[in-house]
Amino acid sequence: MRVPKITYIVKWKLNTVFTALFFVLISLQVFSQGGFKWSNDSNSYYRIVNNNIVLYSLPSNDSKVLVSKEQLTPEGSEKPLEVSYFNISDDEQKVLLFTNTKRVWRINTKGDYWVLNKATGSLQQLGKTLPESSLMFAKFSPDGKSVAYVSGNNIYVEDLSTSKIKALTTDGTTTLINGTFDWAYEEEFACRDGFRWSPDSQSIAYWQIDASDIKKFYMINNTDSIYSRPIPIEYPKVGETPSLCKVGVVSVDDAKTTWIDIPGDPRQHYIVRMEFVPSTEKLLIQQLNRKQNDSKLFMSDANTGKSNLVYEESDDAWVDIYQAGNKYTIDFTNNFIWLNEGKSILWATEKDGWRHLYKVSLQGKKEQLVTKGDYDFIDLEYVDAKDGYVYFMASPDNATQSYLYKTKLNGKGSLELMSPKSLKGTHNYNVSPTGMYAIHSFSNHYTRPASELISFKDQKPLDEERSIEANLSQLEETPKVEFIKITTADGVDMDGWMVKPTNFDPTKKYPVVFYVYTEPASTTVTDTYGIGNNRNYIGNMADDGYIYISLDNRGTPAPKGREWRKSIYRKIGQINIHDQAMAAKEVLKWDFVDPDRVAVWGWSGGGSATLNLMFQHPEIYKTGIAIAAVANQLTYDNIYQERYMGLPQENKEDFVKGSPMTYAKGLEGNLLYIHGTGDDNVHYQNAEMLINELVKYNKQFQFMAYPNRSHGIYEGEGTTKHLRTLFTNYLKAHCPPGGK
Numbered sequence: 001m002r003v004p005k006i007t008y009i010v011k012w013k014l015n016t017v018f019t020a021l022f023f024v025l026i027s028l029q030v031f032s033q034g035g036f037k038w039s040n041d042s043n044s045y046y047r048i049v050n051n052n053i054v055l056y057s058l059p060s061n062d063s064k065v066l067v068s069k070e071q072l073t074p075e076g077s078e079k080p081l082e083v084s085y086f087n088i089s090d091d092e093q094k095v096l097l098f099t100n101t102k103r104v105w106r107i108n109t110k111g112d113y114w115v116l117n118k119a120t121g122s123l124q125q126l127g128k129t130l131p132e133s134s135l136m137f138a139k140f141s142p143d144g145k146s147v148a149y150v151s152g153n154n155i156y157v158e159d160l161s162t163s164k165i166k167a168l169t170t171d172g173t174t175t176l177i178n179g180t181f182d183w184a185y186e187e188e189f190a191c192r193d194g195f196r197w198s199p200d201s202q203s204i205a206y207w208q209i210d211a212s213d214i215k216k217f218y219m220i221n222n223t224d225s226i227y228s229r230p231i232p233i234e235y236p237k238v239g240e241t242p243s244l245c246k247v248g249v250v251s252v253d254d255a256k257t258t259w260i261d262i263p264g265d266p267r268q269h270y271i272v273r274m275e276f277v278p279s280t281e282k283l284l285i286q287q288l289n290r291k292q293n294d295s296k297l298f299m300s301d302a303n304t305g306k307s308n309l310v311y312e313e314s315d316d317a318w319v320d321i322y323q324a325g326n327k328y329t330i331d332f333t334n335n336f337i338w339l340n341e342g343k344s345i346l347w348a349t350e351k352d353g354w355r356h357l358y359k360v361s362l363q364g365k366k367e368q369l370v371t372k373g374d375y376d377f378i379d380l381e382y383v384d385a386k387d388g389y390v391y392f393m394a395s396p397d398n399a400t401q402s403y404l405y406k407t408k409l410n411g412k413g414s415l416e417l418m419s420p421k422s423l424k425g426t427h428n429y430n431v432s433p434t435g436m437y438a439i440h441s442f443s444n445h446y447t448r449p450a451s452e453l454i455s456f457k458d459q460k461p462l463d464e465e466r467s468i469e470a471n472l473s474q475l476e477e478t479p480k481v482e483f484i485k486i487t488t489a490d491g492v493d494m495d496g497w498m499v500k501p502t503n504f505d506p507t508k509k510y511p512v513v514f515y516v517y518t519e520p521a522s523t524t525v526t527d528t529y530g531i532g533n534n535r536n537y538i539g540n541m542a543d544d545g546y547i548y549i550s551l552d553n554r555g556t557p558a559p560k561g562r563e564w565r566k567s568i569y570r571k572i573g574q575i576n577i578h579d580q581a582m583a584a585k586e587v588l589k590w591d592f593v594d595p596d597r598v599a600v601w602g603w604s605g606g607g608s609a610t611l612n613l614m615f616q617h618p619e620i621y622k623t624g625i626a627i628a629a630v631a632n633q634l635t636y637d638n639i640y641q642e643r644y645m646g647l648p649q650e651n652k653e654d655f656v657k658g659s660p661m662t663y664a665k666g667l668e669g670n671l672l673y674i675h676g677t678g679d680d681n682v683h684y685q686n687a688e689m690l691i692n693e694l695v696k697y698n699k700q701f702q703f704m705a706y707p708n709r710s711h712g713i714y715e716g717e718g719t720t721k722h723l724r725t726l727f728t729n730y731l732k733a734h735c736p737p738g739g740k
Contacts, residue, residue: 037088042432046088051080053095058437059462061453067095067116074114074123081114085330089144093118094160096140096147098330102133105186105680109330113138113149115160126158127151129165136180137193141201146252148197148204150179155195155206157252168204168250169257175234177209182243184236185209187681188639189272190323193333199279203251203302207271210244219678223707233680238634238641238655239648245271247285249302260300262287262307270639272321273334276302277362278342284310284362286334288319292643295319299362310362313349317569318643320355322348324380339385339409346370346390348377350562357390359409370411376559378402381438382431382456383409391418391435391456393427399558400483400495400527401444402426404459418459420469425527431456442468443529445497446479480542481532483525486551488582495525495558496551496583499532501739502542504592508739511597512547512587513731514621516613518576519605520568520644523558524550536601536727545738549587553579570646573612573633573658580609581617588620592739599735601625601727604682604711611660611673611690618668623735625727627674628682628711631661631690635683664693670734671701674723676709702730 035048044057046066053067072080085098094115101111113126113135127135130151138149141157148157153172158165169178179195186192195206214234221229236242244266248257262271262285273286283300285307297311313319323334337346339359347360352369355376359368371377375396381404382391388409395401396415404418404427419427425444432438438456443449450471453462461467468475486494501510515534517524525531532548534541541548552558553576555568568575588595600621602610607629614624630636633655634648641655648655656662675687687705694701704726706713714720 035083035085036430037086038432040090040092040433042434042436045432046086048083048086051082053083053086058453059455061462067118071116071121071123072097074125084108084111087139087331089140090142091144094140094144096138098138100133104136104192105183107330109136109180109192110134113147115147117160124160124163127156127165128163130156137195139197141197142199143201146201148195150195153177153180155179155204155250157204166252166255168252168255169206169208175210175212175214177207177211179206181207182209182211182214182234183680184243184637184639185245185270188637188643189270189321189334190332191272191334193331196275198249198276198281198302200281202253203249205247205249205274205276205283205302207274208246208248210246213241213267214243215240217683219680219684221678221708231678235680235683236638238636238638238645240638241267242270242290242638243267245269247271247274247283247300249283249305258303258305260285260302260307261305262298262300263309264289273336275336278338280342284336284345286321288321290642291647292318292639297360297362310364311347311360311367313351315350315566317566320348320350322355322380337380337383339383346380346383348380350566353562355559355562357392359411368411370409371407371415372411373415374561375415376561378559381429382435384435384457385409389413391431393429395559398527399552399560400525402428402526404429420459422469422472429456437462440468444527445481445483445529445531446477447472447529448475448477449529450475483527484549486583486586488579488586490579490582492554492579492582494551494553494579494583496549497525497531499542499548501545501547502540505739506592508592509594510545510547510592510739511599511735511737512549512593513541513735514580514584514598514600514613515548515550515606516580516600516602516609517604517606518553518556518580518602518609519572520555520557520565521605521640523552523556524606525552525558536724537731538724538728541737544732547593551580551583553583555579569644570651570654571658572644573608573660576609577612577616580613581620584617584620594740596622597735599623599625599731601627601731602629603627605630607682608660611671612658612663614669614671615660615663615666618666622669623671623731624669625672625674625730628676628679628713629660629673629686629690630682631659631686633659635686635689661690661693664690664699665697667694667697667699667701670730671699672704672726672730673701674704674706674713674726676706676711676713678708678715679711681711 037046051069052065054063055066056063069080081099083097084101087096097114101108111133116123134151136150155168172178181191195204211234214236216232217235219231247260250257268290270288281302285298287296294314298307299310300307344361347358357370378393380392389406390409391406393402394405406416407413423442428441430439440454441451450468452468482498484496555576600610607626610624610626613621677684
């Protein structure tokens with residue numbers, strides 16, 4: 001059983017020695033946008049090449065055009081469709097094409113859908129009577145006769161033989177959302193695709209989000225006309241009641257919905273997973289309580305709506321939701337991992353202090369630990385139910401790396417390394433549905449990313465001469481990044497990396513720049529190619545004479561056990577800041593570090609950390625660049641902030657203690673603060689709140705607002721170049737490079 005997963009995108013420069021296979025694999029960088037698909041039997045794969053859909057047969061890797069650009073050209077048009085994503089029906093006779101896409105929050109999930117019938121060659125557009133580029137998450141029914149999709153927050157089904165469109169819901173509005181989600185659910189749970197076909201194609205189960213009681217936050221557009229225009233967004237701030245959420249099952253025949261009865265106040269919990277149990281009319285639904293420290297699984301009858309509790313777990317901090325693969329992709333879904341024809345599931349939990357896989361029965365039998373030992377399961381790759389093995393990513397000996405392992409599905413096996421022993425670093429796999437083949441990708445801090453087609457279970461390349469191992473010497477470079485460990489005065493061991501100046505002279509003192517994130521959403525220290533680069537710096541920091549360092553503190557999601565990750569509960573802005581400062585003090589003991597030239601920078605949560613470090617530890621950090629920072633934790637969304645900090649109604653003092661603006665009067669060094677006024681994630685109000693505090697205490701600083709730019713600050717002509725120039729000039733002016 002292949003686990004739904006998207007392999008990370010890698011881009012690299014190709015040495016001229018590498019031949020055709022590597023060129024083929026490099027072009028698979030479109031994985032995350034649906035440009036690559038395995039065939040159901042694993043004997044081939046499809047991908048988009050020059051607007052053709054090409055079939056590659058394995059193991060020979062011979063190619064042929066399956067769908068030509070001529071077939072993708074609508075009648076009356078001179079140009080073929082520009083396909084961003086495609087899917088293939090279960091019988092592999094129809095191709096679903098996604099084009100003319102538009103961004104919704106993070107990624108492009110709205111657009112136009114077309115269906116190509118391979119047998120007849122006909123190309124038909126779906127949703128012709130609906131607004132252009134308004135269709136979302138179209139998918140074939142299991143019998144291949146219909147396609148369902150969302151438009152205008154309503155669910156529609158279209159008969160492929162007649163093109164008849166039928167509305168299954170009609171009450172959708174801006175705030176009553178059927179079949180998809182509001183801002184908070186998408187941002188924090190990666191929930192986007194909000195409906196599921198029943199196995200018999202007769203009904204559709206869907207989420208309904210009622211955000212009508214969520215207060216609107218208004219962003220202001222001052223530039224597109226002479227009068228300002230407010231841009232409203234339903235955004236539940238921390239402490240505010242969540243959107244009401246429920247699950248319904250609508251009949252395709254009569255468009256009547258049966259609502260599922262899930263115990264509890266629907267405004268005080270979240271529904272984060274929902275699927276039909278294979279080959280049944282039952283649903284399995286995961287519910288989290290509002291504080292996200294209690295998780296329940298309900299088995300629900302799609303016909304009656306009755307629900308029964310089948311599994312529950314809790315945590316003193318929060319219950320982690322395992323999400324396979326890359327959540328920033330259009331086809332990402334929080335799916336269950338089914339075993340025994342739907343009688344049990346494979347479940348990730350930290351209940352014994354490490355993140356492990358358990359086999360959880362849905363019929364009341366005792367759960368079974370599958371992965372055992374003092375290490376963390378990282379990601380699931382493949383379940384071989386026939387031979388009784390589970391393949392997964394882990395790294396028991398080095399938290400900065402990732403390797404493929406396997407163990408017995410019955411929990412009685414030992415841990416067996418599958419990734420090549422000679423390749424030390426970070427591995428990724430995109431496994432075919434039957435586990436026959438996979439695309440194996442690898443890099444480390446001195447090896448350019450490379451990919452190869454392999455026979456998955458024995459990890460052998462399909463072409464030995466063109467394999468990664470055979471060509472490793474041509475991929476490797478002189479290491480520029482040095483991995484380090486810092487032990488603080490508190491006894492905390494922190495992984496880190498460091499890039500020293502190119503012509504390093506240990507008798508001189510150099511400026512040091514710390515790159516930080518520090519929060520539970522991400523790590524910065526991974527053994528991957530390019531890890532020591534600074535995307536905002538124009539030029540080369542090492543060549544210019546900077547020491548560049550990043551360190552992962554307690555609370556970051558490194559595979560180092562539950563205690564490491566969850567020690568930050570209710571202490572964001574405190575424990576992470578303390579660890580970073582204590583580690584910096586150890587760095588400042590090095591003879592070649594100039595204590596008068598110490599800078600720190602970060603984005604989003606890293607921007608918040610930068611502010612806190614500048615304000616709380618001015619004796620260490622002399623220059624800071626904070627981008628899109630949360631200055632006041634009470635302004636951020638309820639799902640993220642309440643998960644890691646609790647409810648402000650119960651422990652508001654923790655939010656205050658962790659907020660940079662609480663310590664603004666401590667600023668002594670040079671601060672550059674950057675924010676986009678159109679940031680729908682970390683609102684621009686954070687900047688103005690912080691500015692008021694800095695003004696109150698007569699703290700001088702430099703500020704840059706980018707009009708109407710979002711959290712990524714990239715929209716608009718010249719934006720990226722301007723930000724990089726600003727960043728580079730400020731750093732050089734206030735933390736001059738070079739040894740002294």
